[in-house]
Amino acid sequence: MDKPVDDRPYSPGLEGVLAGETALAKVDGANGRLMYRGYPIVDLVRGGTYAQVAELLWTGEWPASAHLPTAPLPDPVLVALRALPADAHPMDALRTATSVWGAINRPGWPPTVEQARTLTALAPSALAAFARLREGKDPVEPDFELGLAAGFLFQLRGEAPDEAAARALDAYFITGAEHGFNASTFTARVITSTQSDIASAVCGAIGALKGPLHGGAPSEVVNQLHEIGSVERAEQWLDDALDRGERLMGFGHRVYRAYDPRAAALRTVAEGMAGMADWLKLAVAVEDVALRKLEQRHPERALKTNVEYYAAAVLQGVGLPPDLFPATFALARHAGWTAHVLEQASANRLIRPDVRYVGPAERALPGVAASS
Ligand code: ACO
Numbered sequence: 001m002d003k004p005v006d007d008r009p010y011s012p013g014l015e016g017v018l019a020g021e022t023a024l025a026k027v028d029g030a031n032g033r034l035m036y037r038g039y040p041i042v043d044l045v046r047g048g049t050y051a052q053v054a055e056l057l058w059t060g061e062w063p064a065s066a067h068l069p070t071a072p073l074p075d076p077v078l079v080a081l082r083a084l085p086a087d088a089h090p091m092d093a094l095r096t097a098t099s100v101w102g103a104i105n106r107p108g109w110p111p112t113v114e115q116a117r118t119l120t121a122l123a124p125s126a127l128a129a130f131a132r133l134r135e136g137k138d139p140v141e142p143d144f145e146l147g148l149a150a151g152f153l154f155q156l157r158g159e160a161p162d163e164a165a166a167r168a169l170d171a172y173f174i175t176g177a178e179h180g181f182n183a184s185t186f187t188a189r190v191i192t193s194t195q196s197d198i199a200s201a202v203c204g205a206i207g208a209l210k211g212p213l214h215g216g217a218p219s220e221v222v223n224q225l226h227e228i229g230s231v232e233r234a235e236q237w238l239d240d241a242l243d244r245g246e247r248l249m250g251f252g253h254r255v256y257r258a259y260d261p262r263a264a265a266l267r268t269v270a271e272g273m274a275g276m277a278d279w280l281k282l283a284v285a286v287e288d289v290a291l292r293k294l295e296q297r298h299p300e301r302a303l304k305t306n307v308e309y310y311a312a313a314v315l316q317g318v319g320l321p322p323d324l325f326p327a328t329f330a331l332a333r334h335a336g337w338t339a340h341v342l343e344q345a346s347a348n349r350l351i352r353p354d355v356r357y358v359g360p361a362e363r364a365l366p367g368v369a370a371s372s
Contacts, residue, residue, distance in 0.1 A: 049174075095206040123334050152169070169314070182214065287305055291305065
């Protein structure tokens, strides 16, 4: 193999590479700070709703109040969801619903705030419908009085959600709404940069988020804690997992070198939830041991708690089945994805980076005379 002649700098995984500009979120990994359009995430969780945060991301304005109910599903979307096997991955169901919606509505270019609202409002209805259909139950129509998080719980269960649970899920939605150039958002921007439509961009984003290194961690956090089972078993279990070269779910982040501020905000929310005491106690105790072990094993790289760790606690507390966690994260991220679609379209340039070729040098195809 020839030595590469292209000696321009290359960063695997694009780590540290500036690949665009955004006015949406500032992710300050070194200091563990996250702001949406300048507002710290803790303040948004304390004083806002997901509907307000979504409007802030889409329009730049902080509305005094905002209401975003879930949307009814068009018939073809329901037909497609009914056709899926009961054991389909919920992320695949969500992506399918978005794709069908795009095929029948053909959202045009450039993307609009209205399109962003519609897709964000449709997603919880689609996920709730799939969750019921796979159990042989009928989907539930939206309650337009309820906000997105409460409306999702209502459509999932068919009964009015507990107010505290709805508020906790809304807080989770706020922390999950936006996070810079993560893999799924970047995917959405790449698709948008080709002047493709917003539904295609969101489908691609859902596909990227499905991977366990991105959005699949919270359900694995729950499994991890179930397997550990008790504080006494934590040391041994974590050592064994790390000896096997496994990753501890809910720890480490490409950008944060300090404690993930979203994890801190969600820990506070989880602490305020009724019925969480034992599970949360275990989570907090295991976190301490895990952080110590990760520091011992990787003194060169600060591996701290990430958002998924306490997201797992909140989603568990709200009573969602773990296999819906990744898709619920996707519901929250719709505001950010679609805001990035709007931002990309507003100053579009086709995203087309370069790649260094490291394959064989030019050579003759066997049995074919070389061309000159
Ligand atoms: N447990 C154990 N070791 C870890 C962990 C972890 N959670 N995270 C990173 N490391 C180790 C790696 O093994 C690697 O060690 P090595 O150099 O000896 O092989 C070193 O730290 C650097 O790891 P990278 O993979 O280079 O770090 P990267 O920035 O690519 O990874 C990621 C970030 C994917 C989140 C990683 O930390 C991880 O896999 N965490 C567990 C999964 C998880 O919690 N995902 C949710 C992320 S948050 C989100 O997507 C919303």
